[in-house]
Amino acid sequence: MIEFRVDTGSGVPPYRQLVHQVEHALRLGRLRVGDRLPTVKDVAKRLVINPNTVLKAYRELEHKGLVKGRPGQGTFVERGLTGLPADKQAELRAGLERWLAEAYRAGMDSDGIAALVATVLHDFKS
Amino acid sequence: MIEFRVDTGSGVPPYRQLVHQVEHALRLGRLRVGDRLPTVKDVAKRLVINPNTVLKAYRELEHKGLVKGRPGQGTFVERGLTGLPADKQAELRAGLERWLAEAYRAGMDSDGIAALVATVLHDFKS
Amino acid sequence: MIEFRVDTGSGVPPYRQLVHQVEHALRLGRLRVGDRLPTVKDVAKRLVINPNTVLKAYRELEHKGLVKGRPGQGTFVERGLTGLPADKQAELRAGLERWLAEAYRAGMDSDGIAALVATVLHDFKS
Amino acid sequence: MIEFRVDTGSGVPPYRQLVHQVEHALRLGRLRVGDRLPTVKDVAKRLVINPNTVLKAYRELEHKGLVKGRPGQGTFVERGLTGLPADKQAELRAGLERWLAEAYRAGMDSDGIAALVATVLHDFKS
DNA sequence: GTGGTCTAGACCACA
DNA sequence: GTGGTCTAGACCACC
Numbered sequence: 001m002i003e004f005r006v007d008t009g010s011g012v013p014p015y016r017q018l019v020h021q022v023e024h025a026l027r028l029g030r031l032r033v034g035d036r037l038p039t040v041k042d043v044a045k046r047l048v049i050n051p052n053t054v055l056k057a058y059r060e061l062e063h064k065g066l067v068k069g070r071p072g073q074g075t076f077v078e079r080g081l082t083g084l085p086a087d088k089q090a091e092l093r094a095g096l097e098r099w100l101a102e103a104y105r106a107g108m109d110s111d112g113i114a115a116l117v118a119t120v121l122h123d124f125k126s
Numbered sequence: 127m128i129e130f131r132v133d134t135g136s137g138v139p140p141y142r143q144l145v146h147q148v149e150h151a152l153r154l155g156r157l158r159v160g161d162r163l164p165t166v167k168d169v170a171k172r173l174v175i176n177p178n179t180v181l182k183a184y185r186e187l188e189h190k191g192l193v194k195g196r197p198g199q200g201t202f203v204e205r206g207l208t209g210l211p212a213d214k215q216a217e218l219r220a221g222l223e224r225w226l227a228e229a230y231r232a233g234m235d236s237d238g239i240a241a242l243v244a245t246v247l248h249d250f251k252s
Numbered sequence: 253m254i255e256f257r258v259d260t261g262s263g264v265p266p267y268r269q270l271v272h273q274v275e276h277a278l279r280l281g282r283l284r285v286g287d288r289l290p291t292v293k294d295v296a297k298r299l300v301i302n303p304n305t306v307l308k309a310y311r312e313l314e315h316k317g318l319v320k321g322r323p324g325q326g327t328f329v330e331r332g333l334t335g336l337p338a339d340k341q342a343e344l345r346a347g348l349e350r351w352l353a354e355a356y357r358a359g360m361d362s363d364g365i366a367a368l369v370a371t372v373l374h375d376f377k378s
Numbered sequence: 379m380i381e382f383r384v385d386t387g388s389g390v391p392p393y394r395q396l397v398h399q400v401e402h403a404l405r406l407g408r409l410r411v412g413d414r415l416p417t418v419k420d421v422a423k424r425l426v427i428n429p430n431t432v433l434k435a436y437r438e439l440e441h442k443g444l445v446k447g448r449p450g451q452g453t454f455v456e457r458g459l460t461g462l463p464a465d466k467q468a469e470l471r472a473g474l475e476r477w478l479a480e481a482y483r484a485g486m487d488s489d490g491i492a493a494l495v496a497t498v499l500h501d502f503k504s
Numbered sequence: 505g506t507g508g509t510c511t512a513g514a515c516c517a518c519a
Numbered sequence: 520g521t522g523g524t525c526t527a528g529a530c531c532a533c534c
Contacts, residue, residue: 005248013524016137024241039506050526055508063315071507072428072534083238092229096246099221106214110251115150116215117243120222121236122131139517176324176519257500265509268389276493291521302511307523323522324519340484341494347477348498355470362503364461367402369495372474373488374383391532428534 001038002031006047014049018057026066026081028089037067037075127164128157132173140175144183152192152207154215163193163201253290254283258299266301270309278318278333280341289319289327379416380409384425392427396435404444404459406467415445415453 002025006014025031040058044051058075061067068078083089103113128151132140151157166184170177184201187193194204209215229239254277258266277283292310296303310327313319320330335341355365380403384392403409418436422429436453439445446456461467481491 011139011142012137015524020244024245027238027241028245040508041506052527053525056524058507060315063312069507070534071532072505074506084232084234088232089242092225092232092234093242093246095225095228096242097250099218099225100246100250102221103218106218107210108218110247112153112209114247115153116219116222117247118146119150119154120219120226121240121243124223124226124230124236141517179518182517263391263394264389267509272496276497279490279493280497292523293521304512305510308509310522321522322519323517324520326521335490336484336486344477344481344484344486345494345498347480348494349502351470351473351477352498352502354473358466358470359462360470362499364405366499367405368467368471368474369499370398371402371406372471372478373492373495376475376478376482376488393532431533434532 001036004038004043004047006049014047015053015057015060018043018054019060022057022061022066023081026077027083029083029086031077031080033077033080035077037077039074127162130164130169130173132175140173141179141183141186144169144180145186148183148187148192149207152203153209155206155209155212157203157206159203159206161203163203165200253288256290256295256299258301266299267305267309267312270295270306271312274309274313274318275333278329279335281335281338283329283332285329285332287329289329291326379414382416382421382425384427392425393431393435393438396421396432397438400435400439400444401459404455405461407458407461407464409455409458411455411458413455415455417452 002022004018004021006017008014010017012020022031022037031037037058038046040051040054043049043054047054058067058069062069062075065079066077066081067075069075084092100113103116108116128148130144130147132143134140136143138146148157148163163184164172166177166180169175169180173180184193184195188195188201192203192205192207193201195201210218226239229242234242254274256270256273258269260266262269264272274283274289283289289310290298292303292306295301295306299306310319310321314321314327317331318329318333319327321327336344352365355368360368380400382396382399384395386392388395390398400409400415415436416424418429418432421427421432425432436445436447440447440453444455444457444459445453447453462470478491481494486494
């Protein structure tokens with residue numbers, strides 16, 4: 001089952017972080033159609049946030065057609081997001097991890113890495 | 127001169143995006159001490175946002191001691207952020223770009239890449 | 253500008269009633285692209301409901317791509333819903349009103365009318 | 379025997395939909411004193427809802443004095459709801475059906491029709 | 505117990 | 520002032 005986390009310092013609203021994490025998990029194949037998300041109350045308790053905040057995230061996912069809440073039962077994945085096959089992804093992931101390790105060895109801190117990644121990603125997109 | 131951008135769909139408040147971009151540029155050496163930032167008016171016009179939003183970002187940067195507004199002249203970089211030497215950075219950047227190109231070739235779209243990068247970065251930090 | 257109403261006895265959640273009313277207004281041509289909806293606070297005050305309830309309705313409409321909230325400015329119609337030309341609609345409406353008047357004259361109360369309309373509509377759909 | 383239906387997308391609680399349908403059927407003369415309603419189990423199975431939901435609807439009807447459960451035998455209509463004489467109703471119904479057919483011919487879809495009916499009904503009441 | 509709705513009120517980002 | 524987020528807590532519908 002997916003494990004959520006919230007980073008309060010990022011400026012991104014917590015409910016959107018949850019949405020992103022589900023989308024990422026779907027894309028990476030960590031969540032599949034039919035899987036059950038943790039209950040609203042569990043997530044709220046674990047992350048020490050308000051149940052309504054979790055509900056808001058689940059609602060947004062429902063609006064996107066990705067999950068479906070079933071009263072009395074829980075919230076379930078309704079539709080997946082196409083991604084690469086698992087082996088291809090693992091390969092890419094390994095490559096990225098190698099690069100990350102190299103950057104760390106070179107003396108870059110995580111802020112610097114984030115900055116570099118952000119600009120390279122942006123330049124690449126445009 | 128630095129070129130700002132805002133991504134309204136990300137959930138990050140626009141003024142924080144501007145702050146981040148300046149910090150990133152400082153860290154990557156794209157902005158140096160003495161450089162002038164674009165005027166509040168210009169930025170507001172180009173990004174179609176309210177001048178107050180830009181002003182808020184500049185004030186936050188000034189508060190951090192990174193820039194300094196000189197009335198009637200503009201806003202100038204006051205202090206840099208330590209980063210790696212330029213050649214080291216260029217090397218790392220090239221490596222990252224190679225990885226990105228590979229991911230694209232493998233058929234990943236930019237959302238998928240963002241998802242993968244986000245999770246790998248997170249897993250690495252913890 | 254559209255005038256909302258809520259019928260607390262119907263069992264339909266108030267926020268959904270608001271959503272329906274905007275959709276109907278779009279379909280009937282009473283609201284057009286670019287029109288501004290009344291502010292969240294105004295609606296809440298007029299209907300004596302909580303602003304969050306109104307906000308929820310507006311959010312749902314935004315999810316459907318029908319309206320777009322612009323912080324500091326208001327909420328605006330983003331996309332219309334195709335309907336018949338106004339004259340055709342007016343004609344149909346007149347016909348329906350004639351029928352309604354006849355039903356009333358025949359001694360039917362509004363509950364009876366609602367029951368009849370509901371079953372006929374349903375039978376027609378299937 | 380009455381055939382129930384539930385529209386999960388309407389926002390009206392399923393148990394209320396069942397109650398309404400019985401009341402409508404009584405008003406229209408489709409259900410008469412002494413008629414038997416389908417069993418809770420059957421309804422639950424056909425509509426794929428929880429038996430408790432059906433039970434709740436039947437209890438509400440019993441509470442209103444419209445039906446009466448006879449243990450081991452089923453649930454029976456106890457009291458009718460006054461409506462117009464059958465011929466009058468048939469006449470009105472035919473008129474409404476003519477209007478509906480006309481609206482369809484004019485190119486209106488069922489959502490559009492529902493919107494028009496809703497607003498006209500409302501305007502008429504006020 | 506599970507999701508869903510509503511209220512009340514605080515605080516933030518934006519114009 | 521306008522939309523948007525979050526909290527706290529109550530109540531409902533459903534399983």
